[in-house]
Amino acid sequence: MSERGEERRRADPVLAARSPSAARRLIREGMIDGPTQALAAGHLQAALVVVPEADALAFARLCALNPRAFPLLAMSAPGDRALPTLAGGLDLARDLPGYRVIRDGVAEEGERADVSDLWRADLVAFALGTGQGMEAALMAADLEVREVSEAHSPPLYESNIPLIASGAFAGRLWVTMRPFSAGDAIRAIEIAARYPLAHGAPVHFGDPGAIGIDRLSRPDGGVPSRMREGEVPLFWPSTHSAATAIRAARPGLALLNAPGKRLITDLPIDRAWDR
Amino acid sequence: MSERGEERRRADPVLAARSPSAARRLIREGMIDGPTQALAAGHLQAALVVVPEADALAFARLCALNPRAFPLLAMSAPGDRALPTLAGGLDLARDLPGYRVIRDGVAEEGERADVSDLWRADLVAFALGTGQGMEAALMAADLEVREVSEAHSPPLYESNIPLIASGAFAGRLWVTMRPFSAGDAIRAIEIAARYPLAHGAPVHFGDPGAIGIDRLSRPDGGVPSRMREGEVPLFWPSTHSAATAIRAARPGLALLNAPGKRLITDLPIDRAWDR
The missing domain is CATH 3.30.2040.10 (PSTPO5379-like domain)
Structure with missing residues (x-):
């Protein structure tokens, strides 16, 4: 990238993050840490819920039984940090600007920008539709x-x-x-x-x-x-x-996207309903 | 029920099975063993897939990743023979007119009218939308x-x-x-x-x-x-x-509805899309 392009990108991350992959890269590099709403306009953003495999079947069932609250867009294989039907080259542990960490149903103070160190081989990620x-x-x-x-x-x-x-x-x-x-x-x-x-x-x-x-x-x-x-x-x-359901079930570890800091997918927003 | 009512019911099970609960009762009593299409008109019918809990998370993910092929309407708790969001008083092991049994990916010859004896505490049932x-x-x-x-x-x-x-x-x-x-x-x-x-x-x-x-x-x-x-x-x-995916995955046991013999739910057909 030219020096001038680099300058502009620093000057206005929203402009630089017009494509979903560019937005996720800027987030991963720590250049964007705010809400995702204005980024990659026209592309579907998803809420993220991550729970251990031992709790994942019950959470999948919660989604199936409450589809209006939890419209399930995709689910990862245990340990996998990718959701290939939603985004290419995704790293679920780093590509959102903020995560909340909940242990045994109790939320950590504040949020984290990177949860790579917490990711385990038994974690299952759920991407949920939003409004x-x-x-x-x-x-x-x-x-x-x-x-x-x-x-x-x-x-x-x-x-x-x-x-x-x-x-x-x-x-x-x-x-x-x-x-x-x-x-x-x-x-x-x-x-x-x-x-x-x-x-x-x-x-x-x-x-x-x-x-x-x-x-x-x-x-x-x-x-x-x-x-x-x-x-x-x-x-x-x-x-x-x-968050309420996780507080009740108390899985050993759960990760959520921080408020307003969502997973930016490659899907045009209109595909959200159709897939 | 009066003798005359009993006679009429035997004469035309389709007429007698106009309500979903009546249809399921007649099926459970063995008085109806054919396809369900004409029964309980106007009510949603679902395809049934049952796999052990050890395979259920992967099957739930198959549904999430292929929603056009496998539109997930409900999922049971392990061992549970009910799907209360779809039907009241349901016994999944007896309320369909026919089941196919697949062991290690290989289908048994023919079909069964009752799979109570095969139901185990670890079986998870999936109800899928049909056309x-x-x-x-x-x-x-x-x-x-x-x-x-x-x-x-x-x-x-x-x-x-x-x-x-x-x-x-x-x-x-x-x-x-x-x-x-x-x-x-x-x-x-x-x-x-x-x-x-x-x-x-x-x-x-x-x-x-x-x-x-x-x-x-x-x-x-x-x-x-x-x-x-x-x-x-x-x-x-x-x-x-x-059926193809189950043949490939070879779970120890899987149950499917027999062709055309579906789960009759209490939901009006228009709710299928909305829930």
Whole structure:
């Protein structure tokens, strides 16, 4: 690469990371350590869950039984740090900008940029669909996605909807909320339903109390979205529910992507639904 | 039940088996032992694959990597003969009219009506989507599904398209074929694509030789469908591909539903795609 190219890359990693492989390389080299949302635009990003083989069958079953919360895009062979159906030359232990480490159900403080030293021959990685493809479709239909227009992470709430348990993996469904006018809500539901691998249609709309949420202004995670007069809250399942299930099952070791720091795949975002 | 009711039930099991639970009960009692297609109309039917826990993670991964061939609807806990998200009061070892038994990759002759004696504490059951929901949608759109109008099972071919292997589970994709005029083929593709859990859009159309099929008139399974002048063959993935993958992986024991003898679920067929 020319000196000038190198300069520009340092100056604006988002511009330099327009292709998925370039984005993953910059992350691996430590030149990008923030959220992945703006990187490799138009390409599918996935949430990551890694558990030991002894817990992997139960986690796979959790995904099969709760496909709206955990849309399974790919699963690694034990010990393998690649997911060849999603990305070429992938190193799952280094190609995400941040990881959370959970031991016996207890999360380490902070996050790590590299988990190579923790990877074991018995670890199995699961890549899960996120709301990204659905959000892109909503915006393509000129619907306002509030957390995007307000430039913050979506508000997260722990609902009272039980996950369908698989072995010790159990807990409640976490949901994200996006507000719409009644007319836009109808269109949002119609469009989102076409993207089952991006959580699909909402699980609830209207009264937050009906699914155990006290106050929209005080989310359990993320940042509250402003509600405008006459707007209705729509609630979608979130892969964040995996953290709760892992806390309950207490596998010896589990790795998750850090919030907003996802696996960038080579797949065009439209393929998320089709594969 | 009154004597008269009993008489009528014996006279026409299809009429008596209009509800999924009634159909499963009649099957369990041995009063129905034929194909399930006409039973409990409007309800989702699933293909069944059962393997030991030691092979189950690799089989779950095979499904995740080949979702068009193996759309995973549910997975049992080891030893469990129920799939509560699909059907109430289910006994997986008795509620299908026929099972195939495969030991070390070699299929037993014929089929069994009851596999209770073979069920072990380590067996894991997988329910897979079939083409049924997609076929129903094609017919609802007034498209002719040839094997339905000719009242035979669809023709099955072993293509040269490789499955994405998972451990020792590997092999080639088996496909079913349905012929359409060019105009109908376009509509069939558009409609089928909406049903990813019923195999979704075709994997190929036109020249059978391009996917390794020599002669349409000589399928590797099922019954050939008549092609009319100007018609184009459309090819869809088939769960029959599981039999090939099991032959390759040679688990100590595997159970499959016998051809056409499927698991009748309580879910309306439209939920197949949504859950």
